[in-house]
Amino acid sequence: MEKRKEISISFFFLKFLTALIFFNGFFQSVLSKEVNFYQANKRLGNDDKSKNSIYKFFHSIYKNKPIEAGFEYQYWIPEDIGKVNLESAGLIVLNLKALNLLTFRTTLNSLRDNPTSHDKIIKQESSDKESYVSIMASIPIIPTRKFFDWNFDIEAYGQAEKFTSTLNPKEQIFYHDFNGVTYTLNSGEKRTFETNFIEFGIGVSKEETDNIFNKIYKMFIGIYYQEYQKPYTPQIRDYELYPNHIFFTKFQSYGARILVKYENDPYQKGFFGRFEGKLGRGKMKFTSSIEMNQLLNENESIWFMSGEFIGGYKKFISNKLYVKIFIGADIRIFVVGYKDSSGITIDSENATNRDTIYKGGIFLGYVL
Incomplete structure (x- = not known):
C-alpha cells in the first residue's frame, strides 16, 4: 500500500x-x-x-476579470436497493475562481457519524486519483483565442467530488468487495463507503459576447472520462437480478461532452445558467473479474447519459463587489442499449443505475 x-x-x-x-x-x-x-x-x-x-x-x-470564492452544498441520491437502505451524507465544495482562467475545487466530507475502529470507511480503488484531478477544474491549456486570434481555446477540465454513504441491511445480505471476497451482513450491520465521482476531459471552447443584452455565451465540445464506485445490486428496469447480493461496483464511461452556459457582463447583474450533457459507452464492473456485459445478450451493451442544469442570480453590493447564488441538479444514468437492423436504441427506461446530485451555493466576487 x-x-x-x-x-x-x-x-x-x-x-x-x-x-x-x-x-x-x-x-x-x-x-x-x-x-x-x-x-x-x-x-x-x-x-x-x-x-x-x-x-x-x-x-x-x-x-475586467472577476475573482470569486465561495462554497456549494451537494446532496447525492443513489439508486434505490430493495434489501438495504443506502444513505448518503451531504458534501461541501469550496471553490476559488481566478480571472476566468483557473478554478480550484476541494471537497469537505460531512460524515454524520465518525467511523469507529470496527466501522472504517471502505474506499474505492481509484481514490488516489482525487488528489490531482480536483485541482484542474477548468484550465485553458492552450488559450489560442487570447494569443493567436483564433476564435476558440483548447481547454482541459477535471473534478473529483468525494461522498460517503452508509449501507444498512434490512435483512441478511451477502456483500462482495471488488476483489471478490464475500461477507455476510445481518440486519443492522452497517458499512460506510467512500465514493469519488472522478471526471476529466479535453475539448475546444468558444466564447461570444452579446452587446445588446450584455450576456456572455460559452460553448464547450469535447471528450470525457469518468468513474466512481459504490454499493450496488445488478438490476434492469428496477428488476434486481441478485436481490440479496451487494457489490462494490465500479462505474466507468467515456464519450462526448457538450456544455452551454450564459452569464452576465462582468459589471452586469442578472440571471445566469448552464447546461451540460454527456453521452458515451459505459462499463459496470461488480468485481475485478465480473462485469455487467457478461449478463447481457450479444445485441445489448451498456451506455451512459447525463444532464446537468444550473441556474442562478448575480447581485452587486458595491461597484465591483457582488454576490452570486445558484441551484441545480446533475442526473447520471447507465442504460442498456439494444442493437438491431436500424441501429442502437438508447432509452432511459432501460436504466440499470441512476444517480442524482442536487446542488446549491453562494459566491462572493470582485471585478478587477
Missing part, C-alpha cells in the same frame, strides 16, 4: 512538473515576441510605445 501511494504521489508531481514546463515554454515564446517588439521600438526611439505594449499585454489578462 505504501509503495502504491509513493508511485501515485510521484506520478502527480511528474504531471505537475510537465504542466509547469509546458506553461513556461508557452509563455516564454509569447513574451519573447513582446520583448523583440520592445527592443525593435527602442532602437527606433519609440520607448513609450514599447512600454505600453508590454503593459497592455499583462493588463488584458486581468482587466
